[in-house]
Every structure is written in structure tokens, then in C-alpha cells.
Amino acid sequence: SLDFAKPSSTRLIAVANQKGGVGKTTTAVNIASALADHGLSILLVDMDPQGNASTAMGVQHAEGDKSVYDVLEGRLTLNQVRSRSEHFPTLDVVPASIDLSGAEMELANLPDRNNLLNTAMHQLLSESPTAYDYVIVDCAPSLGLLVLNALCAVHEVLIPIQAEYYALEGLGQLLHTISLVQHNFNPSLTVSTMLITMYDKRTLLSKEVFDEIQQHYNGIVLNTTIPRSVKISEAPSFGQSIITYDPHGAGAVAYGEAAYEVNSRSESVLQQLSNNHQGN
Numbered sequence: 001s002l003d004f005a006k007p008s009s010t011r012l013i014a015v016a017n018q019k020g021g022v023g024k025t026t027t028a029v030n031i032a033s034a035l036a037d038h039g040l041s042i043l044l045v046d047m048d049p050q051g052n053a054s055t056a057m058g059v060q061h062a063e064g065d066k067s068v069y070d071v072l073e074g075r076l077t078l079n080q081v082r083s084r085s086e087h088f089p090t091l092d093v094v095p096a097s098i099d100l101s102g103a104e105m106e107l108a109n110l111p112d113r114n115n116l117l118n119t120a121m122h123q124l125l126s127e128s129p130t131a132y133d134y135v136i137v138d139c140a141p142s143l144g145l146l147v148l149n150a151l152c153a154v155h156e157v158l159i160p161i162q163a164e165y166y167a168l169e170g171l172g173q174l175l176h177t178i179s180l181v182q183h184n185f186n187p188s189l190t191v192s193t194m195l196i197t198m199y200d201k202r203t204l205l206s207k208e209v210f211d212e213i214q215q216h217y218n219g220i221v222l223n224t225t226i227p228r229s230v231k232i233s234e235a236p237s238f239g240q241s242i243i244t245y246d247p248h249g250a251g252a253v254a255y256g257e258a259a260y261e262v263n264s265r266s267e268s269v270l271q272q273l274s275n276n277h278q279g280n
Ligand code: ADP
Pocket: 019, 020, 021, 022, 023, 024, 025, 026, 027, 052, 141, 197, 198, 199, 226, 227, 228, 229, 230, 232, 233, 234
């Protein structure tokens, strides 16, 4: 069995890509679950008004339920809105509700509008610095204010990339946005990880996408790829991650290995990546 060492301080990771349907939520939920399955303490924050990560974790998030929306609006703390997942004793979830869809407009005129999540996160982590090994933020498919809040609250970005013909389209814009955020708001931000999702080992295209991305982003893209699997897409409708829904299947194994790779990246590698990134 793989050894999942505890990171020396909380790792804060946003799962982001402005394209919809590339596997952001699936990756956020299943990496969080795989890490929790190995005993690490995880906070999963749903920052997408659609609330898909909340659904996948079986956490209630109807309109009006307490959610990350209340946190951004300053009414509640993260501590007050998080709830424990049913399936893992060390995994907490901060749900998103559809109310969040109005937040971009409502928050647009606040002076510190890009740092609302960051401020709330600081408060949580300064009250209990050892509470979490990881905070994983699932982002909406946009480059709007909610995503900006996520990027200002983390140190790392994990970009899921679907193995498809248009895989690289839009990636340049995403990386440009991330570097703008890094220069203007959050110097500690780095793209630490790319993960190829919905990989079909029977097609040449999948392999070509993987090879091309590995060439361009050597050291960032995980060796593990996530296979296309019906079980992975079914799990959310049972309020479960693939880790509990089909623990021995290819999907759970792949997300387990991806989580292991993420956790194995030592601080020196992350520092190296961050230096390279700043040089660009
Ligand atoms: P995003 O959050 O980027 O919009 P999702 O994680 O919601 O993307 O995934 C989009 C759709 O693809 C969902 O229906 C999801 O269940 C499905 N999906 C994601 N990953 C896989 C996979 N590895 N195999 C099969 N279906 C997948």
C-alpha cells in the first residue's frame, strides 16, 4: 500500500479550468476522497454555484441552505458552514448553493472583492492551523470573480485536462490569467499539477494529448491518467466518490495513484515549479 505522508503545512489547491466538462469536479471530489481515505485531513470547498461537488459528496445544498455564499458575504465563517462527509471521518465539505450564482454581481463593488475567500480561509487556518492537510477548492467553469477568489486563496492550481482534440485550446488563456493573478494579487500561486482526464487507452488521440502536454509542461503533468469510466460518472448520483462507490475499480485506483503523486511532490519540487513559473 502507498505511503501518504502528512504535508508539513496545509496545502491549498484550486482545481481550475474555464472549460466546462473537463473533470474539475470529479477530480476535486475524488482526489479529496483518496487523500482522506489514506487518513489525511481534507477540506473540500465547492465554489461552483451548480454545487456538483456538494452533490457528489452527499451534502445538502438547496437554495437558502448555509453555504460558501454566506461566507463570501461575510455572514458566516467557513467553520460554521462546513459539514463532515458521510463516507470519510477526515473529510469536511463546504457546500455551494445556487444562491452563489448571484454573488459575482453582488460582490463586484466590494473593495476587497477578490480576497473574500482568502480572508475566510486565513481565519479558519489561523484558528486551527493543524486542522487540515489539504484544502481543495472546486472552481466554476469561468474566469470570473468566484474563480479569482479561489486563485487568491490558494498556493497551487491543479488543472484537469480532458484527453480530446481541443485539449490545449484555452489552456494558454488560463495560464495567462493565473500569471496575472500571481503578479497582481497572490505571489505564492503556482500551477503545480496537470492531470489528464477521460483518457481512453484504445485511442491514439489520448496518447497524443498526453505526450504533447507532457512535452510542454514537463514536471507538472502527473504520470497517472484518469481513464474514461462509466463508474466514475455514476458515483455522484449515489452521493459518493469513486473511492467508496467502486473501491477496487480502475477509476478508484487511478484517482488513488493521482492523489499519491500529488502528495508525493516535495516542498522542494513545488518551490522549483514556483521559481520557474515566476521566471516566465
Ligand atoms: P467539470 O467540473 O470540469 O465541469 P465534471 O467533473 O463535472 O467536469 O465532469 C463532466 C462530466 O464528465 C460529468 O458528467 C462527469 O461525471 C463525467 N466524467 C468526469 N470524469 C470522467 C471519467 N474519467 N470517465 C467518465 N466520465 C467522467
